[in-house]
Amino acid sequence: MGADRERGDRRTPARAVAYAACGVVLLAGCASMPDSGDLRGVDSTPGQDTQVRVFAMPPRDDAPPSEIVQGFLEALTSDDPSYSTARQYLTVNAARTWEPEKSTTVLADGPGSEAVPAGGREEGEDYAFTLTGTKVATVDDQQSYTPASGDYSQPVHLTRDKKTEQWRIDVLPQGVVMGKSDFQRNYMSVNKYYFASNTTSAVSGQPMTVADPVYVRERVDPMTQMVRSLINGPTSWLRPVVRSSFPTGTALQKGVTALTPDDQNKLTVPLNDKAARIGQDKCDEMAAQLLFTVQGLTPTVQEIALRADGRQLCSLAEEESSAVAARGSETHPDNLYFIDGHHQLVRMASSAGGDAKAEPVPGALGDGTKPVRSVAVALDEHQAAGVTVDGKNLYVTSTVAGSPLGDPVLQSAGKTEDDRLTTPTWDAQGDLWVADRNPADPRLLLLQKGRGEPVKVLTPRLDGRINAVRVAADGARIALVVDKDGKQSLLIGRIERAAGSDDKPSVSVQELRSATPELEQVRAMSWAGDSRLVVVGQESGGVEQVQYVQCDGSIPEAGTLPGLTEVTSIAASEDSEAPLFATSKDGLLWLPGGSGWRTLKETASVAFYPG
Incomplete structure (x- = not known):
């Protein structure tokens, strides 16, 4: 994380305090917990250990505009599921209207922040920056990756809150932006699976599965992310040639926030009532789609069970999946x-x-x-x-x-x-x-x-x-x-x-x-x-x-x-x-x-x- 932004316009020293408990790391700039001695800042995120989740620190009191912008950019690369810390750098209205899930823009290096000459002075009431960089790719709201090129330039405006006298961002681009190495640390590519609309196996006559690769945040419950993404349907590019066996309107049962396999490597997926009346064949196909998808994340999953309307709809074990679809x-x-x-x-x-x-x-x-x-x-x-x-x-x-x-x-x-x-x-x-x-x-x-x-x-x-x-x-x-x-x-x-x-x-x-x-x-x-x-x-x-x-x-x-x-x-x-x-x-x-x-x-x- 730090490596990307060091190559950007980084003018604020790492004001690092680290807090580690139960595999969670909090950071400002980027920080780690040493074995002994004083807490100290480091130049890169300890993000290679997938068991460690990294969270940014909220803005400190009286932070100048440049520090607010850099702290916000740091927060975009953390493992905060809903970007709640990043929203603390925004005004109330900006926090309400900002949609981080709308897109992810990937830059060759971390985003640079250039002060706009006419943007005001720190002793004034407003301040402006331009985020700059060279585009590498974008990930859209369907989590689909597309290579990109050209310059990136987006305005960021800050204002001083009249009550607290603290600087906050009130104008910013939708989505999130980060450097390539931060993206590689934060996101992972996983296939979700659908069925080819007009293709069956010449050998078995079964429907052929088609992989639909998407990017999900690696340490923010990727299994639940992938199940939701699968149920929501294929990406726009693939949609004309594939079908899904999930009925229109199907979603996870209300109140389900996380999915985890049990100690028998069986994943139970509770669905809403839209799936309650499906037939056995369709249910098996839905289970096969889920099994192939989650095995890309957790190969040890051996069985999928689907539930709706308070009862089990079907269950499909790994050894049975080859009788449902061909891969x-x-x-x-x-x-x-x-x-x-x-x-x-x-x-x-x-x-x-x-x-x-x-x-x-x-x-x-x-x-x-x-x-x-x-x-x-x-x-x-x-x-x-x-x-x-x-x-x-x-x-x-x-x-x-x-x-x-x-x-x-x-x-x-x-x-x-x-x-x-x-x-x-x-x-x-x-x-x-x-x-x-x-x-x-x-x-x-x-x-x-x-x-x-x-x-x-x-x-x-x-x-x-x-x-x-x-x-x-x-x-x-x-x-x-x-x-x-x-x-x-x-x-x-x-x-x-x-x-x-x-x-x-x-x-x-x-x-x-x-x-x-x-x-x-x-x-x-x-x-x-x-x-x-x-x-x-x-x-x-x-x-x-x-x-x-x-x-x-x-x-x-x-x-x-x-x-x-x-x-x-x-x-x-x-x-x-x-x-x-x-x-x-x-x-x-x-x-x-x-x-x-x-x-x-x-x-x-x-x-x-x-x-």
Whole structure:
């Protein structure tokens, strides 16, 4: 906390008094409780221990305007659930109208405070400041994260209370503002789960769950925050393609302020009467949504019970959830696939990591009948789609020995290899996606079940040429690497499907947003979790790096991975237990947990998991 604001216009010394009791720390500036000796101020918040809650001190008597502003900014970064201490820095009217939950603005450094020349003098009756900084992101009232850029400049006005003669803030921006490191200390990213509106698993026929990442305050009862957020519904960006099983108007039962699992790792959620008359199937789906959501916070939760109208509606245990809904992250791939030095498709058991032995995949793509430069294997691993070495033809065939290759299902008329077909990708419904990069007719295409007449996917407001495509296992989101003026960016879009003509669906990719705003060149990417991707890229003037990113454009706390050079592909699974692989000039590489990359004996140009 202190590190951010030290880089701002910090003119008030840390007036620190610390009080610790039952895991609670009170501070002004930032302070800690020493083991012995006098109390003293420190430069950073002891916020790494999640059991410690940090609270700011209220304003002291006769504090000057500059100290009032800085104390207020300090209070915004505390763990006060309702910002009651921050409100003490405001006038009565400002405290009543200020809405801290409306938004959070994240700055590169802590907000600076610049006195406005015409703002008055401390011996006068009013004083003005401007809060300044460089924007990094915003979190809206739905707790949705969006990368941002540009200058931040907001006015703050103070007045002297006529009765108490104390300075208080009477004009301020809505929401809260803080530096990046304070945000990372105070907030955590958690997925809440909904069901894809128009996508079911091709394997089980069950509804597919879709992760909706939001940011919650880490030490302010995040479990209750997440349950409320889940019940309130999906964020605006995801809402058009998902549904929730919670009936409209459902809320926590009146008077419920905190939710805690019992000693049997069972979480009971009391709901209002809007949920009292739901059927068993809907209740199970609601419980599954809650279970998947709270396990992101507390993995030990093993059962969800729902109550309303004084009775239990249903109960769902972890082992029963797979019969209710399908999750991409719960599907473990049997094999890792790669293309060897002879342009043939080979595979090895994913569970064996770097000790596995590769073998050709049965069928025409693995026996040398049709050399390929890129391949995608369906999630059930029964079909494969391969693009020929010249990038011109796309074939779909079975992974069973002796299966006929047949004719290509798609051909590109691009004049060069780089102007033809991208690597294809399969979704959970068993549909195949690929982009044709022909400058004369660039298209994103969908082949239902990997065959038939391709459906042209509409891509409104897409600015640039698609170089890579990867559909999330849920079938509701798609990742695209898009080239514009030599810059390659990773964009995430929402897949919308509707009934079309001639039995063909109408499919579009809407509201593309950047997942890597800080990277200028994205060279490879793969989904690596319900809302996470692994990316190979570099910043302007920087070196190539491998890192995890969230699909909302934020970066996880442990985002950076050991570096590689000249990477040609990265292989990750939405099942986080599957090991990470990559290919580079050195061949096939494997990243065991907690160590660096290891080079394997196999020769490979491209590596990938099913999907």
